[in-house]
Amino acid sequence: MNLYRICYKKVGPMRYISHLDLLRTMERGSRRARLPLAFTQGFNPHPRISFAAPLPVGVQGEDEYMDLELESPMQAPVLVERLNTCLPYGLEILEAREVKGTAPSLMGMVEQATYVAVTIRPADINEKSLISSIKAFMEQQEVIIDKKTKKGTKAKDIRPGIVKLSGDSKEDRLFIYMTLKTGSRENVRPEEVLRALVKGYLPLNVEDFRITRTGLYAAGERTLFAGF
Amino acid sequence: MEQLLERILATVEKPSRYVGGEWNSISKKWDQAEVKMAFAFPDVYEVGMSHLGMQILYKVVNDRPDALMERVFAPWVDMEEKMRAAGLPLFSLESRRSLAEFDVVGFTLQYEMSFTNILNMLDMAGIPMRSSDRKGDNPLVIAGGPCGFNPEPLAPFIDAFVLGEGEEVINAVLDVYLAQKQQQCSRRDTLSALAGVEGIYVPVFYQFEYKQDGTVKEFKSDSLVPTVVKKRVVADVNDVPFPTRPIVPHTDVVHDRMMLEVMRGCTRGCRFCQAGTIYRPVREKDPENLLAQAEELVRSTGWDEISLTSLSSSDYSGISEVISGLVDRHSSERINVALPSLRADAFSVELAKEVQRVRRSSLTFAPEAGTQRLRDVINKGVTEENLMEAVTSAFKAGWSSVKLYFMIGLPSETESDLEGIVSLARRVLEAGRNISRSKGRLRVTVSASSFVPKSHTPFQWEPQDSLIELQEKQRFLKQRIKGKGLTFNWHEGQVSMLEADLARGNRDLAPVLERAWALGCRFDGWSECFDFSKWEKAFECFGIKPGDYALRRYSHEDVLPWDHLDAGVSKKYLALEHKRALDGVPTVDCRGGKCPGCGICPSLEINTQLVGGKSVEPVQDLL
Ligand code: SF4
Numbered sequence: 019m020n021l022y023r024i025c026y027k028k029v030g031p032m033r034y035i036s037h038l039d040l041l042r043t044m045e046r047g048s049r050r051a052r053l054p055l056a057f058t059q060g061f062n063p064h065p066r067i068s069f070a071a072p073l074p075v076g077v078q079g080e081d082e083y084m085d086l087e088l089e090s091p092m093q094a095p096v097l098v099e100r101l102n103t104c105l106p107y108g109l110e111i112l113e114a115r116e117v118k119g120t121a122p123s124l125m126g127m128v129e130q131a132t133y134v135a136v137t138i139r140p141a142d143i144n145e146k147s148l149i150s151s152i153k154a155f156m157e158q159q160e161v162i163i164d165k166k167t168k169k170g171t172k173a174k175d176i177r178p179g180i181v182k183l184s185g186d187s188k189e190d191r192l193f194i195y196m197t198l199k200t201g202s203r204e205n206v207r208p209e210e211v212l213r214a215l216v217k218g219y220l221p222l223n224v225e226d227f228r229i230t231r232t233g234l235y236a237a238g239e240r241t242l243f244a245g246f
Numbered sequence: 247m248e249q250l251l252e253r254i255l256a257t258v259e260k261p262s263r264y265v266g267g268e269w270n271s272i273s274k275k276w277d278q279a280e281v282k283m284a285f286a287f288p289d290v291y292e293v294g295m296s297h298l299g300m301q302i303l304y305k306v307v308n309d310r311p312d313a314l315m316e317r318v319f320a321p322w323v324d325m326e327e328k329m330r331a332a333g334l335p336l337f338s339l340e341s342r343r344s345l346a347e348f349d350v351v352g353f354t355l356q357y358e359m360s361f362t363n364i365l366n367m368l369d370m371a372g373i374p375m376r377s378s379d380r381k382g383d384n385p386l387v388i389a390g391g392p393c394g395f396n397p398e399p400l401a402p403f404i405d406a407f408v409l410g411e412g413e414e415v416i417n418a419v420l421d422v423y424l425a426q427k428q429q430q431c432s433r434r435d436t437l438s439a440l441a442g443v444e445g446i447y448v449p450v451f452y453q454f455e456y457k458q459d460g461t462v463k464e465f466k467s468d469s470l471v472p473t474v475v476k477k478r479v480v481a482d483v484n485d486v487p488f489p490t491r492p493i494v495p496h497t498d499v500v501h502d503r504m505m506l507e508v509m510r511g512c513t514r515g516c517r518f519c520q521a522g523t524i525y526r527p528v529r530e531k532d533p534e535n536l537l538a539q540a541e542e543l544v545r546s547t548g549w550d551e552i553s554l555t556s557l558s559s560s561d562y563s564g565i566s567e568v569i570s571g572l573v574d575r576h577s578s579e580r581i582n583v584a585l586p587s588l589r590a591d592a593f594s595v596e597l598a599k600e601v602q603r604v605r606r607s608s609l610t611f612a613p614e615a616g617t618q619r620l621r622d623v624i625n626k627g628v629t630e631e632n633l634m635e636a637v638t639s640a641f642k643a644g645w646s647s648v649k650l651y652f653m654i655g656l657p658s659e660t661e662s663d664l665e666g667i668v669s670l671a672r673r674v675l676e677a678g679r680n681i682s683r684s685k686g687r688l689r690v691t692v693s694a695s696s697f698v699p700k701s702h703t704p705f706q707w708e709p710q711d712s713l714i715e716l717q718e719k720q721r722f723l724k725q726r727i728k729g730k731g732l733t734f735n736w737h738e739g740q741v742s743m744l745e746a747d748l749a750r751g752n753r754d755l756a757p758v759l760e761r762a763w764a765l766g767c768r769f770d771g772w773s774e775c776f777d778f779s780k781w782e783k784a785f786e787c788f789g790i791k792p793g794d795y796a797l798r799r800y801s802h803e804d805v806l807p808w809d810h811l812d813a814g815v816s817k818k819y820l821a822l823e824h825k826r827a828l829d830g831v832p833t834v835d836c837r838g839g840k841c842p843g844c845g846i847c848p849s850l851e852i853n854t855q856l857v858g859g860k861s862v863e864p865v866q867d868l869l
Binding site for chain 2: 030031032034035036038039042043045046047048049050052057063075076104106107108225226228
């Protein structure tokens with residue numbers, strides 16, 4: 019088994035493609051790069067590629083992870099170079115490391131993520147008022163949102179999933195930084211936080227924010243390259 | 247614009263439809279191209295990106311150093327609403343410029359029910375909808391594709407139509423445009439220069455007066471243009487530029503795979519089929535050429551499936567050779583081969599067995615009619631024995647699901663033909679019960695579409711069944727094709743009726759189209775958007791009803807609204823075929839070596855081309 023853990027970026031036009039589209043695009047990129055892909059067994063073999071945590075459509079990712087398995091070994095830097103020449107604009111491999119022995123699955127490892135959301139600062143909000151709004155927001159015991167499920171909507175408290183929230187302002191821009199629980203155990207999406215924040219605390223439009231995921235972490239804020 | 251657009255993209259369904267940037271897409275420098283053309287597909291991205299013709303023209307135009315081509319698709323209703331609210335014009339995917347900034351805008355006419363989308367796209371770009379209202383700096387609006395063989399309902403909106411295969415004509419159009427631009431000619435002069443190009447129909451130079459029944463009373467054409475415009479086809483399909491670096495969409499499109507075109511045209515001569523006429527004569531590509539192109543496609547796209555496309559791929563003479571070549575070369579990379587259209591016989595199932603090691607999807611056959619009598623009427627050369635052999639070997643090989651396509655409302659159809667559909671479906675199911683190992687998953691799906699008479703076919707004179715008749719026939723089948731293992735699907739009769747109105751209509755339908763659009767008709771081929779009451783209203787405004795054109799019987803002596811558009815086939819031959827149909831007399835397939843004399847080869851001065859340099863001697867003048 020030749021397993022590689024890969025860190026990549028999904029930005030620009032690529033932020034609009036869904037998680038399923040990303041899987042397809044990575045598979046096709048790997049085929050164009052003529053990587054010796056390893057396939058699953060069974061009736062309908064597909065390449066062994068798995069991801070850490072799906073990005074919501076519209077959100078960019080600067081520090082994303084996937085595992086890729088090859089049939090024969092390859093130098094990690096060669097893999098990075100070959101794949102990068104075959105990926106569309108907006109997808110870029112930053113680093114690949116060969117996994118020696120075994121590594122815990124990415125899905126199981128991810129615990130939290132950091133995000134930054136940027137928007138144009140309206141005249142009636144300054145850094146001070148922003149910080150005090152965030153403070154007031156974080157002082158709530160619970161933050162209930164309506165979550166759409168297959169059968170109607172369900173109330174959900176996202177407060178326990180918000181690890182950190184802060185903000186500042188540079189020139190005409192306003193920035194909100196979030197550290198949120200992410201993964202299979204607890205998962206809060208950045209636009210859920212923004213939606214709750216703009217309701218009563220910060221009079222802004224959620225659609226006007228450009229959101230970027232800046233990091234994905236395992237328990238104890240360790241990087242996903244840790245542990246092997 | 248960028249910022250507004252981003253805001254909108256954050257809120258619409260499937261935003262990747264509108265962002266471009268796909269692998270192999272081409273973004274040329276805007277200012278360096280002397281002529282800028284937009285390929286406009288009047289349906290959503292997922293449908294448009296599955297169209298091989300677009301990929302071909304995209305290559306042909308972008309291969310020219312002096313030209314560029316970008317793509318634009320119809321925005322889905324949510325996107326349209328938001329773009330209009332924000333004041334954003336319809337834009338191209340590559341450079342995000344308004345459609346109005348292009349020199350040439352080319353629409354493809356694949357389906358009558360996308361005509362309102364064409365009007366809507368022009369409107370969303372701020373391009374005057376009627377050709378007569380366009381000024382010097384408005385784009386030249388052209389259109390081509392199968393519906394271009396009777397484009398009369400669209401005549402006032404389109405500056406020029408392309409008849410036949412676009413890859414040659416498009417270069418001529420761009421050359422004319424460039425020459426006219428250099429000489430600073432008027433719009434009218436450009437149009438008359440275009441009218442001089444073989445295969446181009448400029449409707450403004452042709453005037454019509456119609457009789458009460460919709461046929462032509464008087465027809466005048468400008469002295470400088472040809473009275474009849476003949477279709478154009480490429481002489482040698484091996485020479486044709488084939489897109490071996492097609493755009494690979496990110497998102498799941500209808501045909502998400504490599505398309506390897508094995509031939510053009512079909513020799514079978516089914517009497518309802520317009521494609522069978524307009525793409526003739528058959529021209530097959532060389533197997534070696536196909537294998538080389540497949541190799542390039544595999545390397546440049548990363549797709550994992552190759553689809554052998556054409557109107558009837560199991561008829562292609564080199565089919566076995568190409569399939570085994572592809573399997574030899576590419577199966578180790580886990581690349582599948584797919585055959586989209588199967589003939590209903592054992593040979594075709596053998597081919598399918600060879601390429602599909604895993605029998606995951608169902609097999610589809612199209613007997614089209616339920617009895618031998620009616621199959622003889624439509625010249626569908628498939629017998630019940632052929633079909634039973636085909637499904638038997640499919641069930642033996644492990645498929646458990648079979649789809650059967652039929653058409654209802656065909657000329658001369660009676661209740662016994664409908665009963666024939668029912669008993670055929672039951673026989674197929676019965677065969678499955680006897681043979682299939684996975685009886686639990688056994689499924690026979692019967693799909694019934696409604697016959698739509700089309701121009702340039704032997705049935706062009708025939709009326710469509712009335713809505714009530716069609717609905718009764720659907721009910722008849724629905725009541726009988728049910729129970730364990732049987733599924734029945736049908737098409738909305740109202741859509742088929744409007745499709746027939748537009749397919750056989752004349753210029754009097756143009757204002758109806760315009761009104762339907764104004765009333766909000768869009769995406770009429772999508773059941774979630776189709777609103778028949780709006781169409782009824784639009785027709786009513788002009789004193790006619792939906793179905794007025796569909797239900798009309800034309801006579802052989804009539805001048806038809808499309809008689810000035812020549813697909814190569816002789817009208818006498820079509821009339822003879824029509825008569826043979828009603829007598830139940832079949833016509834031979836010219837692939838067998840004997841030409842029944844459709845007239846296309848002599849008229850276009852191109853002969854049928856089969857693998858290995860074989861051909862068919864055409865009958866010069868049968869009649
Ligand atoms: S002219 Fe004869 S050989 Fe040519 S396409 Fe027609 S029927 Fe076939």
